[in-house]
Amino acid sequence: WETLTLSEQLANVGSEVDRAIRAWEAERTDRFERALERALELFDLTVRDERWRGHRRREILRAREEFCRLFFDDDPPEGSARRLSRYFLQFGVLARRRGSGTADPAPACG
Known part of the structure; x- marks a missing residue:
């Protein structure tokens, strides 16, 4: 996980977020629970990555909060x-x- 860039980590988080949303909307409890667990695991791995301090970490935590709010509020x-x-x-x-070799600036989080 630590070898991925922030955009790659968040793209992976986003895949699980989308899976959870789709499963929730389709009332597929089994798939929802797995996607929810995996999304939270990836959020937590990303937050623990020491490269993402300050505003980046706050942005990740804010996104995690909004994700949880969607299902638990x-x-x-x-x-x-x-x-x-x-x-x-x-x-x-x-x-x-x-991944295709196009150089882009780091994403602005926050």
């Missing part, structure tokens, strides 16, 4: 799932570009 904000998906999609696009 009695009244999550309208459009939360869509906004989370869009947020993480940006990291997937950036990670893919970097």
Whole structure:
């Protein structure tokens, strides 16, 4: 995990976030629970990465908070799932570009 860039880590987190959202919407409890657990595990691994201090770590924790709020808050904000998906999609696009050799600046978190 520590060999991945921030955009690659967050792209992986985003994949699990999207899986959890889709499973929740489809009422697939088994898939939802696995995706939820994996997303939280990846959030926690990313937060523990010593390279991401200060504003980056705060941004990751804020995204984790919004993810949890989506499923555990009695009244999550309208459009939360869509906004989370869009947020993480940006990291997937950036990670893919970097993987193809395109040099991009580090993502601005926060």
